[in-house]
Amino acid sequence: MIIVMKPKASQQSIHAVTNYIENSGLQVHLSQGEEVTIIGIVGDKTRISTENLIIFKDVDRIVPVTESYKLSNRKFHPDATVVKVGNTTIGPGNLTIMAGPCAVETKEQLLEIAKAVKASGATILRGGAYKPRTSPYSFQGLEEEGLRYMQEAKAQTGLSTICEVVSLEAIEAAVKYVDMIQIGARNMQNFILLKEAGQSGLPVLLKRGLCATIDEWLNAAEYIIAEGNPNVVLCERGIRTFETATRNTLDLSAVPVLRNKTHLPVIVDPSHSTGSYKYVAPMAKAAVACDADGLMIEVHNNPACALSDGPQSLTFEKFEKLTAELRPFCGLLGRNF
Amino acid sequence: MIIVMKPKASQQSIHAVTNYIENSGLQVHLSQGEEVTIIGIVGDKTRISTENLIIFKDVDRIVPVTESYKLSNRKFHPDATVVKVGNTTIGPGNLTIMAGPCAVETKEQLLEIAKAVKASGATILRGGAYKPRTSPYSFQGLEEEGLRYMQEAKAQTGLSTICEVVSLEAIEAAVKYVDMIQIGARNMQNFILLKEAGQSGLPVLLKRGLCATIDEWLNAAEYIIAEGNPNVVLCERGIRTFETATRNTLDLSAVPVLRNKTHLPVIVDPSHSTGSYKYVAPMAKAAVACDADGLMIEVHNNPACALSDGPQSLTFEKFEKLTAELRPFCGLLGRNF
Amino acid sequence: MIIVMKPKASQQSIHAVTNYIENSGLQVHLSQGEEVTIIGIVGDKTRISTENLIIFKDVDRIVPVTESYKLSNRKFHPDATVVKVGNTTIGPGNLTIMAGPCAVETKEQLLEIAKAVKASGATILRGGAYKPRTSPYSFQGLEEEGLRYMQEAKAQTGLSTICEVVSLEAIEAAVKYVDMIQIGARNMQNFILLKEAGQSGLPVLLKRGLCATIDEWLNAAEYIIAEGNPNVVLCERGIRTFETATRNTLDLSAVPVLRNKTHLPVIVDPSHSTGSYKYVAPMAKAAVACDADGLMIEVHNNPACALSDGPQSLTFEKFEKLTAELRPFCGLLGRNF
């Protein structure tokens, strides 16, 4: 933590800051520049609300020099984490594809889709049973019944399964039926849910919030890991910007940035971010090319009749074509698929 | 709902769309322009996933013509809602000031602040007992103990009270101790929590999400009202933009926009939006000038030692000076304060 | 300038940085923390491309501690600047209202509007003769002919005049006819135009770019002042965000932030920022309440037939009502109007 004083800050103002710090049991490191004085704090910063120093007289700025997340920070955990989900893994050396419908609608629908995505190379079946919808009048999901269909689909296909959870109740149900739980974008800073996900014992897919910075996202992962659950996978799914040609703006640069900042696996969702089936294939290839560990893709047996997110769902044929095209990319990047 | 076809869309493509609509029991209204054909849908749109029509051949765009929120929509409820909170009200004719610390820290602190903000004209005491914090290592609040202090402060001062809730457990506790609950920005689309807040019976202050559009915000209010609870107050608290000179960007234009779109009261939080005590007074005056129904302002007995958000907290003296300056503004706008 | 090294940076890496700095003739100030080492640079930073240090091994971050703008910086020029425009002034103690049509259309139109806005209290007539339009097929302005009408309107009413310029040619014409030139939002970082405006001798109204940070804006002002022209007025006119209920998001907090960072006067344009006449009056009052030095407001004799920006233009009646309502606000804030 560095405190930058204003030009011509008085000695009295500087002493007020250094006294406050030293009285809190920390040490001070003073650097007198030509224009400004800079005060470094040495010691355990949790003993002091350093942000409050901004209100001291003649203080210009507070500059944090270390990140608040430790467990998810590559600086302290240099080796890449590999997350096991059912009988597949997410991490270096693999390209893991999660595919399935936005919402579980019927058992028949889910089984048909499960077989199709498995045939094309997906290893994890996605399907929403608890749907967070902008309007209270939209379809909200089949809840536990949907989870039972997921279990059935797993039994018939051998696919691992993932389902979004939105409450403790949903987590408690999910633990009984699926292999991985997902925290959606709108709940990325629902800290109660993050803690409960951390305690669930299941691996967690943590989607990025629509307006979350990468550092806030890693702090959210920290909430889960701090509960003793290191099996967190990050999923970039687009951020909110001024551009409306796509539903959100897929921030693919987040993939190499995260590679640099964290040891956790990173996957990309080209379906929700773009909001249109037309853009899913090019953005899926781009995600693989910049070294994502996996993809989450919406596939539907009949997009025109989907109860949720039809416009962005791939048909079986389009999904089959895409995975075929992705294989040689994986070869170039040294990933099994 | 209007479907805009591409220029030179074939008759076959147009028929595919109109057949689909008519087969769903709805009527079609065709408009052949010089460049493009436009298809209007007449009837109950809940019978069809109209968004899916975008994937039909030669469809260019889907344009919704009505909002999805009805209960919070001024078009259907022209009269302004007045929300009663303990023995004060929020709505036309009043300027309601909610003030208090970001976090409840001790009983003594809360009582001292409660007396001071009451003396300066606040009628509702705010104080956080459940704190959603970006980092798991920051102070997370006193929880139910904090709520008991709020009850005590009410007993001693007669102020009404408000506290943020982050879970069903917190709501169940809040119902016992305070007069109004708050849904924070990070939970604005935690739809489970919105429903539970709607069932609580208490009036609800709904803060705008950091990247929520005004329409999404009104859909969130719809979730609460749809549970039978019409007592919703909206609170603008800044949105996330590229500008970093303030913590967030206070979108004051939202006040007249909401006045136009909804009958619900609107208040403004100049503390969280700007993130600095220096900007609270000018933005509070601006909020009153553009006709907000109230303000939420953080006040602390000793900002330098606040456990949360010290930099944006006003001292008692600054708060007293601000409310004194606000009185003549209220006079100009015909509001009691 | 501070260089923050990574945790466990080697002595060799630290030496590489300090050597590079010292070899450039600057001094180094080393601060060894518990987790990280911090290197301060003392001396004239223009001698070195400090940003490049980020590519040195084990460097984590470069933190600038001083702003790059000096002439527009309040830290070095504490007294508020007053800008004289024709026979009126912009700065402390006054509320200056600039009003008029978006585009000059005909001589009769301009004269009629000029008389009306003068009667309601405006002291500067605005009118666009060079219109930067998104589409090449929209009306682009009357150019020099429009400027001549501005001169005629000044002769008949005594109003001072302002016109946007988009090129050196436009500046050369404007110097002959009007009292102040405006650099529009889209040209805020057209550095050639900024330099030419600085050399024109006329006071300059510098609008904020749609995605310009406040610091970039002050750097743009620096370009003008560095040419020897200190008469710069800043105009907040909304920034681009995800919200579409208004054309742009008026960042009113920029007014107190600028008051803190610069000595230049600040005015607000509630017409372009909101894009709707309905929101002009409340946002104009809010701007005055947070202590803006003036307003720029679009007024048209017949908004339904305006060639540009009709939806946001006030009629004469609405403008008269607004200025009448603004007078008591000015009284509260100690400004003449």
Next chain:
Amino acid sequence: MIIVMKPKASQQSIHAVTNYIENSGLQVHLSQGEEVTIIGIVGDKTRISTENLIIFKDVDRIVPVTESYKLSNRKFHPDATVVKVGNTTIGPGNLTIMAGPCAVETKEQLLEIAKAVKASGATILRGGAYKPRTSPYSFQGLEEEGLRYMQEAKAQTGLSTICEVVSLEAIEAAVKYVDMIQIGARNMQNFILLKEAGQSGLPVLLKRGLCATIDEWLNAAEYIIAEGNPNVVLCERGIRTFETATRNTLDLSAVPVLRNKTHLPVIVDPSHSTGSYKYVAPMAKAAVACDADGLMIEVHNNPACALSDGPQSLTFEKFEKLTAELRPFCGLLGRNF
């Protein structure tokens, strides 16, 4: 153009709108829904300021149904444009790499870099002679002298050349020395410069503005093409968002969106968008994978001493490694490189 009336709009209000349209010589198409009435306009919309209709009584919304750009619109020009630059081409079937220093610094520097990037496969040499810089105190470029070095580098290597222009004067110089001119992000809506670029006769690389929507970008291209110059190449270089981990947010989805909306070639600049050499290689691969027609990459002989943008410049070794890795991607996508 569609006008959506408010629910319960009076017949009088509807007639006011239809009369206004019909009096302008256009036809009206009325559609009476259950909730709202919709009015379509048929005919040449340039005869009427349709946006002004929003101020008519009971009008709720104006919905444009056609884009304002025609010449750059794929709907009217389905075949992909191929742009010839010196002796290379940009368009389908090729991957064109433009590489070189951010700023031309000395003749020796430029020649050394030109030879290196040619050896690695670049076919166009980039180098800035006119530098738009945020601060007036930063290096502003060698101007015409820099252009002469570009000409010399072309003579020695056979590379085609591109240079950014910032004024008519710069365009007039560029025409003498280089093969293509670039309009930078900050000048994307400098409409005077766009027209002058259109008249220059040289192919134009048009970078996306930091906060430009894709539709505004295509309108900017329309300005150039409308001057009789069809040789426009679009360059995605990142947009401004709240995320600060990269300098800007590279909007790669813009590549397939543009493919859909326009016939113009699209290239990607991973250097300026990310601002860090570490992220250039993964984002370059991602750009190629989503089918960009080319790349613009900054390469420097000694990044630590670059006068501009050192942190994002690749060394010769890194650039050589990157182009080698890109070759098999080009094979997969059917592009020569």
